[in-house]
Amino acid sequence: xxxxxxxxxxxxxxxxxxxxxxxxxxxxxxxxxxxxxxxxxxxxxxxxxxxxxxxxxxxxxxxxxxxxxxxxxxxxxxxxxxxxxxxxxxxxxxxxxxxxxxxxxxxxxxxxxxxxxxxxxxxxxxxxxxxxxxxxxxxxxxxxxxxxxxxxxxxxxxxxxxxxxxxxxxxxxxxxxxxxxxxxxxxxxxxxxxxxxxxxxxxxxxxxxxxxxxxxxxxxxxxxxxxxxxxxxxxxxxxxxxxxxxxxxxxxxxxxxxxxxxxxxxxxxxxxxxxxxxxxxxxxxxxxxxxxxxxxxxxxxxxxxxxxxxxxxxxxxxxxxxxxxxxxxxxxxxxxxxxxxxxxxxxxxxxxxxxxxxxxxxx
Amino acid sequence: xxxxxxxxxxxxxxxxxxxxxxxxxxxxxxxxxxxxxxxxxxxxxxxxxxxxxxxxxxxxxxxxxxxxxxxxxxxxxxxxxxxxxxxxxxxxxxxxxxxxxxxxxxxxxxxxxxxxxxxxxxxxxxxxxxxxxxxxxxxxxxxxxxxxxxxxxxxxxxxxxxxxxxxxx
Numbered sequence: 286x287x288x289x290x291x292x293x294x295x296x297x298x299x300x301x302x303x304x305x306x307x308x309x310x311x312x313x314x315x316x317x318x319x320x321x322x323x324x325x326x327x328x329x330x331x332x333x334x335x336x337x338x339x340x341x342x343x344x345x346x347x348x349x350x351x352x353x354x355x356x357x358x359x360x361x362x363x364x365x366x367x368x369x370x371x372x373x374x375x376x377x378x379x380x381x382x383x384x385x386x387x388x389x390x391x392x393x394x395x396x397x398x399x400x401x402x403x404x405x406x407x408x409x410x411x412x413x414x415x416x417x418x419x420x421x422x423x424x425x426x427x428x429x430x431x432x433x434x435x436x437x438x439x440x441x442x443x444x445x446x447x448x449x450x451x452x453x454x455x456x457x458x459x460x461x462x463x464x465x466x467x468x469x470x471x472x473x474x475x476x477x478x479x480x481x482x483x484x485x486x487x488x489x490x491x492x493x494x495x496x497x498x499x500x501x502x503x504x505x506x507x508x509x510x511x512x513x514x515x516x517x518x519x520x521x522x523x524x525x526x527x528x529x530x531x532x533x534x535x536x537x538x539x540x541x542x543x544x545x546x547x548x549x550x551x552x553x554x555x556x557x558x559x560x561x562x563x564x565x566x567x568x569x570x571x572x573x574x575x576x577x578x579x580x581x582x583x584x585x586x587x588x589x590x591x592x593x594x595x596x597x598x599x600x601x602x603x604x605x606x607x608x609x610x611x612x613x614x615x616x617x618x619x620x621x622x623x624x625x626x627x628x629x630x631x632x633x634x635x636x637x638x639x640x641x642x643x644x645x646x647x648x
Numbered sequence: 649x650x651x652x653x654x655x656x657x658x659x660x661x662x663x664x665x666x667x668x669x670x671x672x673x674x675x676x677x678x679x680x681x682x683x684x685x686x687x688x689x690x691x692x693x694x695x696x697x698x699x700x701x702x703x704x705x706x707x708x709x710x711x712x713x714x715x716x717x718x719x720x721x722x723x724x725x726x727x728x729x730x731x732x733x734x735x736x737x738x739x740x741x742x743x744x745x746x747x748x749x750x751x752x753x754x755x756x757x758x759x760x761x762x763x764x765x766x767x768x769x770x771x772x773x774x775x776x777x778x779x780x781x782x783x784x785x786x787x788x789x790x791x792x793x794x795x796x797x798x799x800x801x802x803x804x805x806x807x808x809x810x811x812x813x814x815x816x817x
Contacts, residue, residue: 488679521659
């Protein structure tokens with residue numbers, strides 16, 4: 286056990302050093318070239334930072350590879366734009382590839398608005414103030430949709446199998462998934478929310494847990510699309526999930542919960558002008574922490590794995606590959622743990638917040 | 649790293665809306681058709697297991713009680729048998745003792761009676777013999793002394809004396 290622990294720590298330290306090293310390397314690269322971060326083009330110097338950011342941020346196309354000739358192979362996802370002047374526009378993102386202007390739109394490839402679609406004038410000047418609303422089916426959306434479909438398929442078939450087996454012992458997939466469901470019920474919901482009130486929140490907690498877990502796991506599998514997207518590492522997605530927890534917490538908050546916010550017991554009344562804003566910030570900061578925690582953990586994991594892969598191209602040597610792959614496998618094992626851990630933590634904290642808001646007053 | 653902050657932490661409104669839509673639909677469908685039947689089935693099974701465990705425990709307890717009852721009954725029966733046997737033995741012993749006592753008493757009585765009878769008969773017989781001997785003696789004496797010899801008181805006394813002296817016993 287101790288040996289294993291030491292090994293893990295050593296591996297962790299090594300990987301951390303590698304990451305730091307690679308970050309230092311990318312920082313150097315940034316000064317050099319600002320090329321389109323694609324490895325293997327040969328002539329350009331490899332820009333690891335751009336490459337990694339390209340992979341972990343949302344995108345209108347699902348880039349698969351760039352051929353040695355410089356031709357990029359990608360799945361072009363639908364672009365859906367709305368602006369008051371031009372109305373609704375739906376077209377393939379292929380039309381916007383490589384900086385082409387289509388219907389007065391352009392996908393920015395440089396600068397602050399990199400990866401965003403902007404209106405351009407006849408002369409090719411971007412209007413950065415007045416941007417169209419972008420409802421495009423991006424990489425994140427595709428990955429999320431895929432995870433949702435997989436989740437629906439798994440759990441609806443599970444429900445069907447329960448209808449079939451009735452109350453007999455768990456069979457097949459039930460034996461695999463029932464412990465997960467029971468874990469959420471017995472170790473997350475009941476201890477935090479309480480025996481009498483937990484049932485109402487079970488569907489949400491189970492949904493959020495499975496949704497995050499599936500997205501985390503699907504994000505870990507690198508290929509082919511729709512695998513490998515960085516869905517739970519997208520702050521928009523984690524924002525929505527945290528918002529759900531926030532709304533459920535506030536709407537199920539009882540008298541004691543609001544009393545605690547606006548008239549905290551035991552606080553002298555002249556302190557209330559200070560305490561109320563503090564409490565209100567506390568209400569917001571809890572789900573905000575949920576949002577950031579999930580986003581940061583998953584994104585960090587992707588960045589580390591990609592950095593380790595980038596080592597091969599930074600050193601421009603095939604001999605780095607075995608080391609790199611070894612570390613990536615190691616990191617993927619940790620990421621597998623993190624995928625479960627983050628889904629669990631999000632669910633646990635959600636149930637904890639709900640439990641706090643619904644707790645009976647007893648002072 | 650500025651542009652990392654930009655592109656990573658500023659999601660488009662599109663992603664937010666799509667996420668809300670997808671997660672909302674995911675949640676609604678599963679809440680109605682997924683979690684509800686699954687949780688209901690799991691709870692039903694748990695309740696059944698709990699119920700059957702309880703009833704099994706109850707049955708076991710009952711069986712235990714029955715068993716101990718049986719044992720108590722058996723023990724009682726055995727004790728009763730013991731007492732009955734003991735009593736019977738006592739009664740028998742008493743009866744035998746009584747019968748023995750009675751029989752020996754009776755036998756003694758009979759023997760006593762018989763002895764008394766014998767004594768009596770013997771005395772009677774002796775008296776008879778005395779008389780007969782006396783008569784015979786007188787007869788013989790009279791025959792010997794002649795017919796003139798009368799029976800006087802003195803003579804008789806004399807004869808009795810003689811007789812006693814002779815002692816027939």
